[in-house]
Amino acid sequence: xxxxxxxxxxxxxxxxxxxxxxxxxxxxxxxxxxxxxxxxxxxxxxxxxxxxxxxxxxxxxxxxxxxxxxxxxxxxxxxxxxxxxxxxxxxxxxxxxxxxxxxxxxxxxxxxxxxxxxxxxxxxxxxxxxxxxxxxxxxxxxxxxxxxxxxxxxxxxxxxxxxxxxxxxxxxxxxxxxxxxxxxxxxxxxxxxxxxxxxxxxx
Numbered sequence: 001x002x003x004x005x006x007x008x009x010x011x012x013x014x015x016x017x018x019x020x021x022x023x024x025x026x027x028x029x030x031x032x033x034x035x036x037x038x039x040x041x042x043x044x045x046x047x048x049x050x051x052x053x054x055x056x057x058x059x060x061x062x063x064x065x066x067x068x069x070x071x072x073x074x075x076x077x078x079x080x081x082x083x084x085x086x087x088x089x090x091x092x093x094x095x096x097x098x099x100x101x102x103x104x105x106x107x108x109x110x111x112x113x114x115x116x117x118x119x120x121x122x123x124x125x126x127x128x129x130x131x132x133x134x135x136x137x138x139x140x141x142x143x144x145x146x147x148x149x150x151x152x153x154x155x156x157x158x159x160x161x162x163x164x165x166x167x168x169x170x171x172x173x174x175x176x177x178x179x180x181x182x183x184x185x186x187x188x189x190x191x192x193x194x195x196x197x198x199x200x201x202x203x
Contacts, residue, residue: 003168008105009054012124015104018171020178024128025167026105030142032060032159034085037150038093042100048149048158053102056128059085059109061155064145075160077145082161083135086110087127095119111172111181120175127173129180141166 004018007027018024031052040046062082069076087108094116097103106112107128120126130138147160172180 006105008056010104011054012104015124015126016175018126018174019176020171020174020180022171023168024171025165026056026163026169027165028163029055029146030107030161030163030166031055031057032062032082032157032161033057034059034061034156035090036153036156037158038090038097040150040153042093042096046150048101050147050149050158050160052097054104055102056105056107057097057103058107058130059087059090060159061085062159064155072144075145075148077148079139079142079145079161081135082139082142084109084130084132084138087112091116094125095123098123098125107169111179117173117177117179120173121177124175126171126175128167128169129172130169138166 002019002022004022004024005027006014006024008029031050041048060082063080064077065080066076067073067078084107087106087110091113092115094106094112097106098119104125105128106125107130109130109132111129112127116127141163143162143164145159146162149158151157170180
């Protein structure tokens with residue numbers, strides 16, 4: 001296992017240094033995105049004002065409160081609890097995010113599927129896993145909400161967060177076709193088969 005401290009935006013070269021099992025801490029900028037955000041971007045043709053090239057997105061619909069805009073709260077929002085949601089239902093958006101917008105890193109829970117793995121390999125991207133139920137901790141890694149776009153979709157807006165020491169996160173899918181989820185599934189399947197065999201049960 002190698003530990004990486006990655007400032008965003010990053011390059012394809014940076015991302016291809018990351019391998020399954022490595023730990024990553026992110027710095028500077030992170031974008032929050034979720035189902036409705038991407039449905040509007042890719043199915044309904046809406047554009048964002050943000051330049052996402054080389055950036056990371058996290059699957060989230062944050063709990064925020066409206067406040068007066070100021071230096072500490074430039075977007076007029078204060079973070080209350082910014083947790084991560086399950087990624088699999090957003091599988092179909094991985095390649096478009098990478099091809100059209102240049103996104104390099106996706107953060108979420110539970111992993112993505114084969115098409116995302118292919119996109120990571122073809123285009124140079126990774127999936128970073130975060131432990132479920134860690135929203136309170138994640139929120140401490142976010143210094144402020146710098147900006148927001150597509151805010152009529154709130155809370156599934158497109159959020160721009162200023163971050164510091166966001167992590168450590170686990171590289172669960174890399175740009176070489178390796179997936180922690182596949183390894184875990186294979187091991188679980190092998191153990192199940194061994195257990196059934198010891199009981200003389202046909203699986």
